[in-house]
Amino acid sequence: MAAANYIVAKRNVAFQSIAFFLLILLVAMPLADFLTVYARDAGISSIERFSIVYRAVMLLLLIILNSLLIRKSQILLWASFIFSGLSIAINLLLADASMESVGENFLLLIKFYLIFLFYNVFAEIVKNRYLPINRLVKTFTLIIFAYTLSIPIGAIFDISSFQFYANDRWGVKGIIISGNEMSGFLIIALAWALLAKKSIFKIILVLLTALAMMLSGTKAAFLGLVLLLTGYFWANGGIKRLFYAAPTALLFLFICSLLVYMKSERVRLEVENTFAYFNYQFSNQAEGSILTLGLSGRNIKLYNVYNDIFSNRPWTLFTGGYPIADYSIEMDFFDLLILAGPVSFFIYAVFWVKQWRDKNSFNKAAANASRFKLVFLVAFISLSFFGGHMLYSAVAAPFLAMLIIKFQYYNQKVNA
Known part of the structure; x- marks a missing residue:
């Protein structure tokens, strides 16, 4: 003993x-x-x-x-990860693919599973009180604040390295390296800010994050902003509050964005370029299809990938291991499905959803937080279905894992 x-x-x-x-x-x-x-x-x-x-x-x-x-409870999860990894290696090596291709696809698989690695660590820290949970939450709040603040700064001061689309169209990514991963992070950041306790800092963080989402220039961030704000007002006040609070908040954000637009010549130029860009894409690349334009051509990628699967490697529909990293659809649902295989995909989905289970005692605050969590999950999963870099993001993974902790312990004075 x-x-x-x-x-x-x-x-x-x-x-x-x-x-x-x-x-x-x-x-x-x-x-x-x-x-x-x-x-x-x-x-x-x-x-x-x-x-x-x-x-x-x-x-x-x-x-x-x-x-x-x-964790014995996760043996099945990690067994599915190992199976998917082996499937990737075997399928690519049999196809005489390079080791670089094998490595890139395995790395993509790891990115999908990062959420579990981070969550396990944060949950253990909280469970054994290695660090006070409120301090842990405040630490993450400061990190989120730093990332988010860099986006308006990049727009206002015309910092070229903080731009996402260069001069092609409107979009600022701040210090987030991959602009493709920006939307997922900002959606998580907004949910985090909305969960904070009532204070001046909460108002500042919510407005800052919402402004960053509008300046980001991505469709996913715009949709996430509208969905989370309307969902938050519904979760905390019902339909009545939704009808007067949500439009007011969105109008205020529009005015803030308009002020930035008037302040920055670069932003004005990029807004004009954005309209020109989408007009060109609609007439040429999208061939007049609103769906193709809205999905940024992902529906075409989806067709190309599945056409290749049915024609050349149909077994990957069952085993996984398709080299999706070589030509990503950028729709998380389909990327993971053919990378990991249907069995591993199902196991992944079960464990991913399972992490979000409630641990709060029932009261009004917890009930409101639980409703808002449902809104967030619907928004996040829906956007990951139509877009990419939501479930697999090295930038967003630690914040998504910590957001789960924040929801689970909402009543224990961690809504800072």
Whole structure:
């Protein structure tokens, strides 16, 4: 018994130390991403891929921490991950694909599962009180604030390295390296801000995040903004509040965006370019199809990929292992389905939804938070079905995992 207690104690000490280091890396993540964004714009190749190495270290720490946890309840989940990984390797090696292609597709699979790795660590920290949960939530709030603030700053001060679409169209990504992953992060950030306790800082964070979503220029961020704001007012006041509060909030945000538009010459130019861009895309690439324009051509990608599957590798419909990273559909549902296979996809979906189960005692505040959580899940899953980089995002994964914790412990003074 003494030996067993000693082993458990050593494991806890090791977990605490490594988890503390991981949290330090998370806190410094905005700085790491800023350095990479700056290096790309300045052409400094030596630090341009710094964020990749940075996140590789974080992934290594996550793997070590999860190996220390060994959750029996997740054996099926990780067995499905291993099966999918083997399927990817076997299918690509038999097709004489390069090791680079195998690595890229396996990395994409890992990105889908990052949410579980982060959630397990955060849940263990909260469960064993290695760090007060309120402090953990405040730490993440500051990180979210840093990422979100960079977007309006990039728009107001015309910072070229913070732009998403260069001069082609309107869009600012701030210090988020991959603009494709920006929408998922901002939707999570808005939900996080709306869950905060009533204060001046909450108002500032909500307005800042909403403004960033409008400045981002992505369709998913616009839709997420409308869905979450209307859903929040419904969850906290019913239909009556929804009809007068949501339009007022959206009008206010429109006025704020208009002020930024008037302040920044670059933004004005990019808005004009955006209209020209979509007009060109509608007439040429979309061939007059509103659906193709709205999905940014993803429906065409979907057709091309499944046509290739039916013609050349139909077995991947059952085993997974299709090299989707080589030609991504960018619709999370279909990407994961043919990358992991239907069985692993089903297991993944069950465990993903299971993480969101309530742990709150029933009262009015918890009931409102639970309704808002339902709104968030419907919005997030719907947008991940029609778009990409929602479920697989190295940027959004830790914040989505921590948002689950915030929802689960909403009543325990963590809504900071």
